[in-house]
Amino acid sequence: MKYAPPFQRTNGFLPVLIVFVILLLAPFVVTETYSRHTLIIVFIYAVLASNWDLSLGYGGIVNFAHLGFFAIGLYTYAIFAKVIGIDPWLALLLTPLFAVGFAILLAIPILRLEGIYVILVTIAATQLLQQIVVSQSTYTGGTSGMVLLPRLTIGDYNLSSDNRIGYYYVALGLMAASTFFLYKLERSAVGRAIKALRDNKYYAISRGVSEARTRLLTLSLSAIFPALAGGFYGSYLRVASPDVFGLGFLTTALSVLLLGGVATIWGSLIAAFVVVGLSQLLADYGAWRNISIALVIIGVVVVYPGGLYAALQEIWSGFDRAKTNLIAAFRRKAGAADRARAMGIRDQLIETSHGKVSVCDTRSGEQTIIFIHGNSSCKEAFRHQFHALRDQYRLVAFDLPGHGVSPNADPEKDYNLAAYAQIVRDLVDRLKLGTPVVFGWSLGGYVALEYAAAGNPISALAICGTSPVRTYPDDIPKGYIASPHMELAGKRFHSPFEKGQYAKHTIGLPKQSEPILWQAVWRTDGQAREQAFAKLKTTNWQRQMRVIREGSVPFTMINGSKDPFINHTYCASPEFNTAASGKPITLDGVGHATFLEGPEGFNAVFRRFIQQQ
Amino acid sequence: MGFEAFTFILMSGILLGGLYALMATGLAVVWTTLGVFNFAHGAFVTLGAYMAWQVSQSVAGGFGFLIAVATSVTVMFCLGFVLHFALIKPFERNQNVVLLAVVSTLAAASIIENAVLLNWGPRDKQIAPPITSKIDFFGASINTFDFVILGIALFALFGLALFLRRTTVGRTLRAAAQNREAAELMGLNVPKLFAITLGLSAATAALAGVFVGSLRFINPTFGADPLMKSLIVVILGGVARFTSPIYAAFVVGIVESFSAYFLGLYWSPALLFAMMIAVLLIKPEGLFGHRSKTL
Numbered sequence: 005m006k007y008a009p010p011f012q013r014t015n016g017f018l019p020v021l022i023v024f025v026i027l028l029l030a031p032f033v034v035t036e037t038y039s040r041h042t043l044i045i046v047f048i049y050a051v052l053a054s055n056w057d058l059s060l061g062y063g064g065i066v067n068f069a070h071l072g073f074f075a076i077g078l079y080t081y082a083i084f085a086k087v088i089g090i091d092p093w094l095a096l097l098l099t100p101l102f103a104v105g106f107a108i109l110l111a112i113p114i115l116r117l118e119g120i121y122v123i124l125v126t127i128a129a130t131q132l133l134q135q136i137v138v139s140q141s142t143y144t145g146g147t148s149g150m151v152l153l154p155r156l157t158i159g160d161y162n163l164s165s166d167n168r169i170g171y172y173y174v175a176l177g178l179m180a181a182s183t184f185f186l187y188k189l190e191r192s193a194v195g196r197a198i199k200a201l202r203d204n205k206y207y208a209i210s211r212g213v214s215e216a217r218t219r220l221l222t223l224s225l226s227a228i229f230p231a232l233a234g235g236f237y238g239s240y241l242r243v244a245s246p247d248v249f250g251l252g253f254l255t256t257a258l259s260v261l262l263l264g265g266v267a268t269i270w271g272s273l274i275a276a277f278v279v280v281g282l283s284q285l286l287a288d289y290g291a292w293r294n295i296s297i298a299l300v301i302i303g304v305v306v307v308y309p310g311g312l313y314a315a316l317q318e319i320w321s322g323f324d325r326a327k328t329n330l331i332a333a334f335r336r337k338a339g340a341a342d343r344a345r346a347m348g349i350r351d352q353l354i355e356t357s358h359g360k361v362s363v364c365d366t367r368s369g370e371q372t373i374i375f376i377h378g379n380s381s382c383k384e385a386f387r388h389q390f391h392a393l394r395d396q397y398r399l400v401a402f403d404l405p406g407h408g409v410s411p412n413a414d415p416e417k418d419y420n421l422a423a424y425a426q427i428v429r430d431l432v433d434r435l436k437l438g439t440p441v442v443f444g445w446s447l448g449g450y451v452a453l454e455y456a457a458a459g460n461p462i463s464a465l466a467i468c469g470t471s472p473v474r475t476y477p478d479d480i481p482k483g484y485i486a487s488p489h490m491e492l493a494g495k496r497f498h499s500p501f502e503k504g505q506y507a508k509h510t511i512g513l514p515k516q517s518e519p520i521l522w523q524a525v526w527r528t529d530g531q532a533r534e535q536a537f538a539k540l541k542t543t544n545w546q547r548q549m550r551v552i553r554e555g556s557v558p559f560t561m562i563n564g565s566k567d568p569f570i571n572h573t574y575c576a577s578p579e580f581n582t583a584a585s586g587k588p589i590t591l592d593g594v595g596h597a598t599f600l601e602g603p604e605g606f607n608a609v610f611r612r613f614i615q616q617q
Numbered sequence: 618m619g620f621e622a623f624t625f626i627l628m629s630g631i632l633l634g635g636l637y638a639l640m641a642t643g644l645a646v647v648w649t650t651l652g653v654f655n656f657a658h659g660a661f662v663t664l665g666a667y668m669a670w671q672v673s674q675s676v677a678g679g680f681g682f683l684i685a686v687a688t689s690v691t692v693m694f695c696l697g698f699v700l701h702f703a704l705i706k707p708f709e710r711n712q713n714v715v716l717l718a719v720v721s722t723l724a725a726a727s728i729i730e731n732a733v734l735l736n737w738g739p740r741d742k743q744i745a746p747p748i749t750s751k752i753d754f755f756g757a758s759i760n761t762f763d764f765v766i767l768g769i770a771l772f773a774l775f776g777l778a779l780f781l782r783r784t785t786v787g788r789t790l791r792a793a794a795q796n797r798e799a800a801e802l803m804g805l806n807v808p809k810l811f812a813i814t815l816g817l818s819a820a821t822a823a824l825a826g827v828f829v830g831s832l833r834f835i836n837p838t839f840g841a842d843p844l845m846k847s848l849i850v851v852i853l854g855g856v857a858r859f860t861s862p863i864y865a866a867f868v869v870g871i872v873e874s875f876s877a878y879f880l881g882l883y884w885s886p887a888l889l890f891a892m893m894i895a896v897l898l899i900k901p902e903g904l905f906g907h908r909s910k911t912l
Contacts, residue, residue, distance in 0.1 A: 066716055113898050120654060120715050124852055125897045128890045131845060135887035251841065255723055262720055266713075291731035298724035298731075305717050306707040 008191045013501040037167045042284045047175040050276035051182045051233040053260035054269050055226045061266035063222040064202030069126035072133050073103040073227040075248040077234025082244035085154045092154045096235040103231030107223040134249035149245025156239045171240050182229040186269045198222050259301045265311025275312050329412040331527050336409045346387045356430040358423045359413035362403045369398030372437040378446025379493050382408030382524035388603035406532030408524055419535035421543050425454040439463045456557050457547040464558040464617050469596045472580050473545050483574045494537030496530035509568050512595035552580055558617050561588035564598040625757040626874050632763045634870025635770040639825040640843050641850035641862040643818035649856045650794040650814045653718035659844025660729035665689045665823025666830035667733050670744045682747040689823045697819025701812040734837040741834035766828045778859050849893045855903015864905050
């Protein structure tokens with residue numbers, strides 16, 4: 005199931021809105037013709053490149069005939085508006101028709117070919133198109149092209165008057181419409197089919213995605229807006245010449261696309277401003293301009309193949325990490341008293357092989373119980389247990405790196421199940437915890453399983469809100485109920501709305517009663533979420549299953565009946581419920597965080613489980 | 618059409634074919650070895666021609682032409698060698714290597730073209746041919762120099778083939794092309810071999826450029842046509858064998874000169890592109906070979 009929130013609830017909404025409003029108001033500040041002209045050209049290239057991204061980035065079809073759509077739009081407009089003499093607006097609206105026709109013709113050879121051959125056949129198709137245009141000089145003006153094409157007008161008002169303000173808004177509208185179209189398309193069933201075909205062709209086909217139809221759609225849909233842009237370009241510059249087939253246009257559009265980053269609509273839009281802006285800035289330098297642009301392109305593809313969008317994300321991610329780390333450092337001191345009140349004991353920072361972690365340890369008691377919290381949470385989730393069980397047992401809970409008040413750690417090394425399990429082991433050694441009972445919640449459940457599977461000292465194992473996995477990733481959709489919020493668990497950047505949704509579904513209690521846990525969702529290092537999920541595929545799941553099947557470690561599952569994620573039928577399968585462990589315990593009326601929502605019932609069950617051993 | 622005209626058109630087609638063979642082989646060698654298409658190949662042709670023009674300006678006479686050829690070919694070999702490390706090597710391990718190499722070589726072509734424009738200006742130039750006599754060939758009067766060019770081109774290709782088959786460097790190069798991992802395991806310096814390949818390709822491009830420059834006028838953007846023709850040749854012929862693009866080059870050359878005569882200048886490229894698309898549809902591996910990627 006794909007998580008696709010409405011646009012106004014994503015992180016991108018605010019920046020896009022701000023930029024759009026700035027562009028909407030820009031003509032009142034930018035009044036001279038040349039700057040407005042530059043912006044109009046920027047919008048045209050943004051449309052060209054972002055639509056190219058549909059076939060090249062999302063569809064994986066390296067279509068070098070994309071500029072052909074633009075050229076067809078240009079010449080369709082020129083011929084209909086000038087030679088035939090119909091209304092310019094009507095001529096503009098006719099342009100996509102012919103471009104889509106060309107796209108359909110193009111799809112026929114492309115369907116049979118792959119890789120470099122697609123590049124070659126599309127280059128050949130463009131050349132063929134150019135030769136046809138040049139040879140039909142009666143209609144197209146041949147090599148010298150056509151000049152004095154009709155302008156767009158509204159009534160008697162010429163869009164070019166008042167320093168081209170009319171053209172500016174038409175171009176902006178075209179870019180906005182194209183972006184809206186691409187955004188919606190990417191999230192639609194067709195968009196998902198396009199991406200599926202690129203990522204795993206045979207799997208997509210086996211799941212019912214028609215290759216022929218999808219590729220045809222990809223090319224046709226990517227032709228519509230470039231054709232409109234071409235027609236608009238003709239009406240704006242009033243010239244249609246075979247130059248549009250030249251390497252200049254192709255190189256500029258391609259550099260916008262690659263500089264922005266493939267498979268991102270926004271990247272192309274940003275890069276259009278950079279590339280076209282740079283190229284207009286250097287307009288007086290002639291050949292040096294082309295050389296410097298080419299050098300920038302080589303520099304970007306060599307040093308940063310992900311493009312500007314990836315660079316922006318990297319910067320944002322760095323900023324986010326610094327911010328979350330700062331919040332953690334601040335709360336370590338400022339919130340210490342609140343946390344001590346919640347847990348009944350102060351926490352301390354302990355050095356482990358995977359960075360420092362914040363630990364609560366009641367220090368007294370024969371048998372130790374270690375609590376491991378879940379994704380984007382913190383050790384204070386277990387506050388009820390710390391109050392109820394500390395007379396009988398020694399209780400230890402800690403914040404995973406990048407969570408709670410533990411500092412952030414190295415995303416590559418420290419944010420994965422094996423690292424988390426190693427932290428538990430380090431704590432067992434340093435605090436001399438003997439052979440502990442390990443309790444894991446959600447992602448912590450996998451940490452607990454991993455800890456046991458690695459052969460570490462353990463006397464009993466309980467998991468909550470976790471479905472054991474036999475094979476990854478096949479068992480994930482079986483063990484969990486497909487829900488949009490599952491996608492959030494591995495997502496690096498959450499918008500405020502998404503954070504709220506995630507907190508609501510995992511914590512199950514309102515913000516007023518669980519402020520520390522809600523804060524923890526905001527504090528969590530996004531990289532920790534992303535990395536922990538991305539690295540699930542490197543986990544040795546068979547080893548974890550062996551622990552459950554062999555029954556060498558007493559094991560139980562305690563789930564809430566209202567857990568929004570867990571598939572109870574899957575958890576009840578006999579494979580996970582050996583004679584030793586019995587059926588999974590289901591607590592009525594509580595959700596994902598059973599121990600937090602219904603502490604009395606949970607504590608009774610949990611105490612019984614430990615005493616049985 | 619008389620026999621004389623026929624011979625003339627055929628001979629000009631064969632001459633064109635020889636030049637195309639030289640250019641296309643350079644392109645094909647890079648494609649089969651490095652696995653990328655070098656879109657700066659046309660710019661290599663241009664730069665090679667301009668360098669030869671520069672040298673032949675300062676050293677006059679037939680001897681000067683030879684020095685011009687030697688300088689141009691040597692410099693272009695070195696340039697190709699160096700450019701491999703800037704344009705292709707950085708993306709070797711990237712799964713999008715084909716696309717990224719297209720972009721980087723297109724950018725390189727733009728740099729070379731504009732550098733040529735800056736250095737030599739936009740005006741047409743011609744390298745003075747060292748031999749200007751004509752000979753009678755089955756009734757048609759044909760430049761002696763055309764035969765010399767054809768001879769040198771074929772000789773150069775023969776030399777390249779011998780180099781690839783008989784010398785140690787040529788064989789290791791083919792080994793690296795056939796199985797990169799195995800070649801690396803055997804201790805071959807694959808990046809260096811790949812750089813040599815690009816150097817050889819640039820050298821053949823330069824040689825072709827010198828010949829084109831002494832037959833026609835050159836200007837900073839004239840490399841686009843040789844690039845397109847080489848693409849057509851490589852696709853038509855395929856790259857199954859070293860000789861596949863060479864045969865195709867002669868087919869293209871002859872078709873081009875006859876279609877230019879019968880259909881006119883504008884339609885002959887269109888015919889070639891249509892041929893290319895047809896071949897891609899019916900026999901994507903090329904007319905002269907089966908689908909494989911070896912030298």
